[in-house]
Amino acid sequence: MTLSTLWVLVEPTEDSLTSTSLEMLSHARTLSDNVAAITWGNGASFAAQAGDYGAKTLYDVGDLSGALPGVPVASAIQALIEREGAPDAILIPTSYDGRDVAGRLSARLDRPVLTNVAGLRDESGLVTEHPVFGGSLTVYAKFTSDGPGIVVVRAKSFAAEPAGGVPATVVAATPGELGATASATIVTSHVEERTGPKLEDATVVVSGGRGLGDASTYALIEEIAKLLHGAAGASRAIVDAGWVPYSHQVGQTGKTVKPLVYVACGISGATQHMVGMKGSKNIVAINKDPDAPIFQIADLGIVGDVHKVLPALIDALKAR
Numbered sequence: 001m002t003l004s005t006l007w008v009l010v011e012p013t014e015d016s017l018t019s020t021s022l023e024m025l026s027h028a029r030t031l032s033d034n035v036a037a038i039t040w041g042n043g044a045s046f047a048a049q050a051g052d053y054g055a056k057t058l059y060d061v062g063d064l065s066g067a068l069p070g071v072p073v074a075s076a077i078q079a080l081i082e083r084e085g086a087p088d089a090i091l092i093p094t095s096y097d098g099r100d101v102a103g104r105l106s107a108r109l110d111r112p113v114l115t116n117v118a119g120l121r122d123e124s125g126l127v128t129e130h131p132v133f134g135g136s137l138t139v140y141a142k143f144t145s146d147g148p149g150i151v152v153v154r155a156k157s158f159a160a161e162p163a164g165g166v167p168a169t170v171v172a173a174t175p176g177e178l179g180a181t182a183s184a185t186i187v188t189s190h191v192e193e194r195t196g197p198k199l200e201d202a203t204v205v206v207s208g209g210r211g212l213g214d215a216s217t218y219a220l221i222e223e224i225a226k227l228l229h230g231a232a233g234a235s236r237a238i239v240d241a242g243w244v245p246y247s248h249q250v251g252q253t254g255k256t257v258k259p260l261v262y263v264a265c266g267i268s269g270a271t272q273h274m275v276g277m278k279g280s281k282n283i284v285a286i287n288k289d290p291d292a293p294i295f296q297i298a299d300l301g302i303v304g305d306v307h308k309v310l311p312a313l314i315d316a317l318k319a320r
């Protein structure tokens, strides 16, 4: 391994680090023997989980007193670099807070950022992989100047696999003087109601598209997702139409999913949709047009009307 040190920004939720954080840690430990994580808020309570996935150290920025993470976390990382020396690269998740940290860190360190990264390998330095044009081409990039590379990684780029490591050692990482830049605070936050698994973590995803015909038919998608203990997804067409919230969108500008089974119902298979689900293990497509592009990547294709096929599927699942 030629990479001496990698830092990974790991985002806390109520009860765990996010799945993208665990994916990045899992991959980072295959590239470097010295992986450290950086977190904030209640993140330090997940030192055992961070260690299990490969972090030796967990730098803790601590309580942000209601501030958004971008400003204090970027400042703390800059202070850490001044104190401990720069890592080869800092891996940051593609999330709202992750992107905020990355942009601010880039400005503070005067270093470039590589975004939309879906692969990372070591070739006498870090080589990053970027899908472009809806995933039909891949661009490879490498930092050519000295200093830490700032790399913003897409969800589901790597498998999250625990390694059985000991809990990471928690070390405080204090932000520098922030002045007025940290004066924006979180006033309220809204957690969207959900009954089943999270879309990005579900083993079965059932998605609907414009072929459903109207918003009310989406209830069939939700029912099948529930019967299969999965999550309900959507194409952008029906998100833009206001049938379902954006949080359901799968694709280039939505979520990337890699379930065991992905069921696409009334979805044509535009490249921007497929880039978010083509890594699924088994793809089932239901479409009335036998020439729909989705059939090119489907393992099982059903040429039929969703208004007939979906109710029949519900009956069959209930009968089991």
Ligand SMILES: Cc1cc2nc3c(=O)[nH]c(=O)nc-3n(C[C@H](O)[C@H](O)[C@H](O)COP(=O)(O)OP(=O)(O)OC[C@H]3O[C@@H](n4cnc5c(N)ncnc54)[C@H](O)[C@@H]3O)c2cc1C
Pocket: 208, 209, 210, 211, 212, 213, 234, 235, 236, 237, 238, 249, 250, 251, 252, 253, 254, 255, 265, 266, 267, 268, 269, 270, 271, 272, 273, 276, 286, 287, 288, 289, 292, 304, 305, 306, 307
């Ligand atoms: C920059 C950019 C980013 C984008 N990002 C995303 C993204 O993240 N996710 C995304 O999904 N899209 C994205 N899009 C949009 C994408 O290009 C497509 O427009 C969109 O995916 C189409 O959604 P759809 O398949 O539901 O609708 P359509 O393309 O209209 O397809 C509907 C399908 O339903 C079938 N159908 C119709 N009636 C029935 C029926 N009764 N029974 C069965 N089948 C039926 C039709 O044969 C057709 O194949 C993006 C576009 C751009 C330009």
